[in-house]
Amino acid sequence: MHRFFIPKECIKQNKISLQGEPAHQISHVLRLQPKDFIVVLDNSGWEYEVKIEKASRELVQGRVVKKDFCANEPAVKITLYQALLKIDKFEFVLQKGVEIGVSAFVPFVSERCVTRKPAESKIERWKRIIQESAEQSQRALLPALSPVVSFEEACQQVGNLAILLWEEEKSSRLSRILKSDSFQEAQTFALFVGPEGGFPLSEVKYAQSHGIIPAGLGRRILRAETASLAAISAILYEKGELG
Amino acid sequence: MHRFFIPKECIKQNKISLQGEPAHQISHVLRLQPKDFIVVLDNSGWEYEVKIEKASRELVQGRVVKKDFCANEPAVKITLYQALLKIDKFEFVLQKGVEIGVSAFVPFVSERCVTRKPAESKIERWKRIIQESAEQSQRALLPALSPVVSFEEACQQVGNLAILLWEEEKSSRLSRILKSDSFQEAQTFALFVGPEGGFPLSEVKYAQSHGIIPAGLGRRILRAETASLAAISAILYEKGELG
DSSP: OOEEEOOGGGEETTEEEEEHHHHHIIIIISOOOTTOEEEEEOSSSEEEEEEEEEEOSSEEEEEEEEEEEOOOSOSSEEEEEEEOOOHHHHHHHHHHHHHHTOOEEEEEEOTTOOSOOOOHHHHHHHHHHHHHHHHHTTOSSOOEEOOOEEHHHHHHHOOSOEEEEOTTOOSSBHHHHHTSHHHHHOSEEEEEEOOTTOOOHHHHHHHHHTTOEEEBOOSSOOOHHHHHHHHHHHHHHHTTOOO | OOEEEOOGGGEETTEEEEEHHHHHIIIIISOOOTTOEEEEEOSSSEEEEEEEEEEOSSEEEEEEEEEEEOOOSOSSEEEEEEEOOOHHHHHHHHHHHHHHTOOEEEEEEOTTOOSOOOOHHHHHHHHHHHHHHHHHTTOSSOOEEOOOEEHHHHHHHOOSOEEEEOTTOOSSBHHHHHTSHHHHHOSEEEEEEOOTTOOOHHHHHHHHHTTOEEEBOOSSOOOHHHHHHHHHHHHHHHTTOOO
């Protein structure tokens, strides 16, 4: 069944009413018709099974026939602080990160970033990628996308257990941190991944001064986007949330 | 230092001699010159640090100044049996799979594959992707690429512990298998990942009849290529080979 995140106000007393892009998507792109079923989500954690009653390009209406709490969200909330990458790689991290189970994305600009701060239209595109990936992978909540911040701002805003992947860190490995008591108890977690050229030592030290722990991923050198996804997979696996 | 897999016969008594594409790459693309250093690998597990003595488009010659055993290979050898995917997604799995630590790839065609068997030129391209990724990620051995086989042939050739990712498998989870004694002892491991449309029940049963264990990845639905990389990351993490 197709899944759609919709604004909360589109659900009223067991009736849904959609206009604009979602109506066009349902009636015209997917060619769904009255009596077809869809699942809608209002980003509250609940999912609503809906029987379509009217479907035109301008307006789709339907009736909620079932309401369930969706248990697909990981209990551990990972915020991925991802340096801007070349556009296709950044979008790749968003799409795959949502599937694997990231809860929020904070894009940042650091010293070695070669990609400029994106235009507003790009941010809208990123939000669509996140939404489509969340619908396809059956997430119950829509991962948040923060505005682009500087590396320093990113470091200043983390309050919880935070790790920074650094390929030159040989003594502190990610696995050791993930098996520590503080991680095992943690319900929120921040992961910092740098741009294609990595972090210079000065940035690593700045992060450390804000309590962020540098960690290596092992002996092979992973591209930035691969490092993000491998680390997220490892974190969620360790927490029993993947596999 | 740039790394290059080269044929064994190009290293003789501490001298290396390269022609054709590698010579062009070193002298013309990377513009390396006499007195520059490179690392060459002959797919034996050893790496050789080489001082360039001559660099023209047709011929690069150098002298081995150091020989080390490269410890970057994972002890557990994962063979990824990957159904053909849309070309960009398949190439993505090859590139990222090499970085994370796959030891061999076996592409196969199954019932729901929408991609046709590739031409010979495509196979050559895939081998280049594997080699470039192995050089960049500092692998010591070049992951093998088998010819494309049928799903049935793929099932028949696995001898060791083998898992098939199946999104409809709710009772047998990957993590439970990875924490079992038989996996903890295993040094080789086969992972089957289906095409975009997944495996039909008939194929899952066929795989089971050859001792392959179906396993789920958890509550979220991952795209085929994401499932491959998340599962490989989890396997290598569990074995202490990632993170």
